Amino acid sequence: MIRITSATNARVKELLKLKKQSKYRQEQGVYLVEGIRMCKEAPIHEIGQIWVSDSFQEQHPEFANEFEMVRTFYEVPDEIFQRLSDTQHPQGVLCVMRQKRYEIGLILKQEHPLLMVLDHLQDPGNVGTILRAGEAAGVTGVILSAGCADIYNPKVIRSTMGSIYRMPFVYVEDLPEVLEELKRRGIHCYAAHLEGKNSYDRESYVKGSAFLIGNEGNGLSEEVAACADIRIRIPMLGQVESLNAAAAATVLMFEAARQRREEIG
Amino acid sequence: MIRITSATNARVKELLKLKKQSKYRQEQGVYLVEGIRMCKEAPIHEIGQIWVSDSFQEQHPEFANEFEMVRTFYEVPDEIFQRLSDTQHPQGVLCVMRQKRYEIGLILKQEHPLLMVLDHLQDPGNVGTILRAGEAAGVTGVILSAGCADIYNPKVIRSTMGSIYRMPFVYVEDLPEVLEELKRRGIHCYAAHLEGKNSYDRESYVKGSAFLIGNEGNGLSEEVAACADIRIRIPMLGQVESLNAAAAATVLMFEAARQRREEIG
Numbered sequence: 001m002i003r004i005t006s007a008t009n010a011r012v013k014e015l016l017k018l019k020k021q022s023k024y025r026q027e028q029g030v031y032l033v034e035g036i037r038m039c040k041e042a043p044i045h046e047i048g049q050i051w052v053s054d055s056f057q058e059q060h061p062e063f064a065n066e067f068e069m070v071r072t073f074y075e076v077p078d079e080i081f082q083r084l085s086d087t088q089h090p091q092g093v094l095c096v097m098r099q100k101r102y103e104i105g106l107i108l109k110q111e112h113p114l115l116m117v118l119d120h121l122q123d124p125g126n127v128g129t130i131l132r133a134g135e136a137a138g139v140t141g142v143i144l145s146a147g148c149a150d151i152y153n154p155k156v157i158r159s160t161m162g163s164i165y166r167m168p169f170v171y172v173e174d175l176p177e178v179l180e181e182l183k184r185r186g187i188h189c190y191a192a193h194l195e196g197k198n199s200y201d202r203e204s205y206v207k208g209s210a211f212l213i214g215n216e217g218n219g220l221s222e223e224v225a226a227c228a229d230i231r232i233r234i235p236m237l238g239q240v241e242s243l244n245a246a247a248a249a250t251v252l253m254f255e256a257a258r259q260r261r262e263e264i265g
Numbered sequence: 266m267i268r269i270t271s272a273t274n275a276r277v278k279e280l281l282k283l284k285k286q287s288k289y290r291q292e293q294g295v296y297l298v299e300g301i302r303m304c305k306e307a308p309i310h311e312i313g314q315i316w317v318s319d320s321f322q323e324q325h326p327e328f329a330n331e332f333e334m335v336r337t338f339y340e341v342p343d344e345i346f347q348r349l350s351d352t353q354h355p356q357g358v359l360c361v362m363r364q365k366r367y368e369i370g371l372i373l374k375q376e377h378p379l380l381m382v383l384d385h386l387q388d389p390g391n392v393g394t395i396l397r398a399g400e401a402a403g404v405t406g407v408i409l410s411a412g413c414a415d416i417y418n419p420k421v422i423r424s425t426m427g428s429i430y431r432m433p434f435v436y437v438e439d440l441p442e443v444l445e446e447l448k449r450r451g452i453h454c455y456a457a458h459l460e461g462k463n464s465y466d467r468e469s470y471v472k473g474s475a476f477l478i479g480n481e482g483n484g485l486s487e488e489v490a491a492c493a494d495i496r497i498r499i500p501m502l503g504q505v506e507s508l509n510a511a512a513a514a515t516v517l518m519f520e521a522a523r524q525r526r527e528e529i530g
Contacts, residue, residue: 125390133512135503159509166503201523234519235526238400238431244424247398250512251519254499258466258520261500 001057001064001073007080015051015084018096022150025099031152033164034086034094036060041162042095049074049096053081056092063093086154099152102168104178107141108185114139114256115187115210119175119224120147121245123216127151128159129246130213130253135163137253138260142169143178143210145224179227182210189228191220192248194241196233203232205256206263213249266322266329266338272345280316280349283361287415290364296417298429299351299359301325306427307360314339314361318346321357328358351419364417367433369443372406373450379404379521380452380475384440384489385412386510388481392416393424394511395478395518400428402518403525407434408443408475410489444492447475454493456485457513459506461498468497470521471528478514 004012017024018032025031030048033039039050049072057064057075064073076084081092107113116139121127127149131142148171149156157164172178179189187208192200212228214220219242225231234243234251243251269277282289283297290296295313298304304315314337322329322340329338341349346357372378381404386392392414396407413436414421422429437443444454452473457465477493479485484507490496499508499516508516 129509129512132505133508136499136501136505136508138502161505163503163505199526201526234401235522236401237403237522238428240397240401240426240428243398243401244394244426246512247394247515250515254516254519255523257500257502261464261466 001075003075004080005077007083011074012076012080012084015096019084019086019154022153025150025152029099030096031099031157032086032094032154033097033157034154035091036093038157038162039093039095041165042097043165044069046098046100046165047095048072048098051076051081051084051094051096053078053090053092060093086158102141102170104143104170104172107143107168107170108182108187110140112206113141113187113208113210114205114253115141115143115182116249116253117143117175117179117189117210117212118148119145119212119220120215121213122147122149123245124149124153124155125159126216126244126246128156130249131160131163131167131169133246133250134253135167137257139167139253142167144169144171145175146171146173175224176227179212179224183229188230190252191225191228191231192252193220193225193231193233196231198230198232199235200232200252201255203230205259209256211249211252213245216245266340268340269345270342272348276339277341277345277349280361284349284351284419287418290415290417294364295361296364296422297351297359297419298362298422299419300356301358303422303427304358304360306430307362308430309334311363311365311430312360313337313363316341316346316349316359316361318343318355318357325358351423367406367435369408369435369437372408372433372435373447373452375405377471378406378452378473378475379470379518379525380406380408380447381514381518382408382440382444382454382475382477383413384410384477384485385480386478387412387414388510389414389418389420390424391481391509391511393421395514396425396428396432396434398511398515399518400432402522404432404518407432409434409436410440411436411438440489441492444477444489448494453495455517456490456493456496457517458485458490458496458498461496463495463497464500465497465517466520468495470524474521476514476517478510481510
């Protein structure tokens with residue numbers, strides 16, 4: 001373990017830059033996870049560095065022992081850790097993780113895939129919630145258009161509650177082209193749309209299926225919606241104009257999960 | 266319209282206090298809504314004051330005309346509005362609304378009610394999302410325990426997207442007592458619980474039903490869960506330990522909505 005006491009130390013400055021700059025995280029191929037739970041769940045071979053605060057080290061000396069194989073283990077004073085942290089009340093531990101790259105080919109070639117396709121979904125909390133609830137619902141992969149929130153944004157990471165380690169995902173430049181490929185492979189594409197023809201619970205998602213979810217403010221672009229096999233809507237009572245994107249996605253994912261359980265019997 | 270140019274004006278200071286202090290909002294019996302959409306949707310007889318920025322007034326002079334019956338209409342310089350606003354990029358209009366009080370008796374005596382019972386739900390975004398998705402799913406009322414987020418917190422208000430104007434809700438001191446009353450009235454209480462006996466989609470929510478949703482970190486307290494008629498679980502795949510409280514609530518509410526549509530045929 002290396003103890004750093006200066007806020008102007010080069011490694012501290014580097015970490016601050018990783019916390020703030022999506023582009024720099026991408027260049028370095030790393031991202032940050034924070035908190036005891038997220039760090040304990042982290043796949044050990046994907047951990048690059050571990051940072052702890054003095055208080056954390058004092059309270060959890062076993063943590064350093066457990067992770068002693070991670071060679072780059074830093075301890076810093078609490079006030080420096082506070083600056084490195086993305087939360088107001090940090091638990092005092094964070095990991096620098098190696099980013100993962102998934103091949104779209106691998107994501108598509110599973111049997112009966114259940115995919116979420118996110119078109120310009122900008123809210124980090126929504127993206128994170130879709131990964132977390134998606135894993136629980138049996139989603140097999142997430143496809144994100146350029147213009148979606150950075151999945152390695154600390155807010156996304158936090159709201160995945162660990163699903164970031166397990167859910168395959170890929171960013172694609174040309175979403176319509178990818179959707180054509182999905183269709184060629186027999187994966188049905190369902191666009192969640194306020195003017196959808198059928199209620200979502202009237203379709204079957206037991207075979208390979210993909211749900212297209214649009215931007216929070218504007219919904220799916222017409223170009224992307226036009227690529228879908230069918231537009232589905234979630235019937236809404238009251239005077240609600242639309243659901244939050246993560247809520248709509250959750251309703252669809254768990255309907256698919258329900259149908260797939262029924263199918264198995 | 267009254268134009269105020271000083272940040273130390275008593276009315277400006279009063280508004281800042283309303284923005285920051287839940288207790289003061291409660292004492293005054295008012296709350297704040299912000300943004301064009303939320304203000305346009307606001308029931309006119311519940312509006313106490315309207316505040317606009319100079320830029321907003323310049324760009325939307327029709328707004329002042331439309332709401333001229335609201336006597337207390339204030340215009341302030343943009344930099345003062347920024348301080349009054351709860352958002353980083355304010356649209357430049359907010360309303361001071363009168364709080365509503367719903368009687369629990371009225372909430373309970375509807376035919377086949379669909380109720381959400383929130384036990385120590387602390388995240389404002391979760392409470393707001395449950396109101397919004399709940400209205401869409403046909404929820405007829407929300408019961409909140411002491412210890413839930415303040416429903417008049419600006420973050421809750423924003424995430425309701427207007428459902429705050431329409432969804433009946435009530436805070437109760439003694440949740441177990443209220444749950445006993447629900448049962449006396451034949452309303453079935455379902456506790457969302459990780460160790461639930463039955464999968465949520467194996468129960469019927471067509472008759473009067475109430476879903477009990479627990480705290481984000483700790484779930485339902487044993488005392489409250491013990492009041493339920495039955496504990497239900499949402500089957501989860503992967504290594505997910507639990508769903509976000511709003512996601513779990515959304516799954517349950519839309520299963521109830523689905524069943525109730527089927528029932529009508």
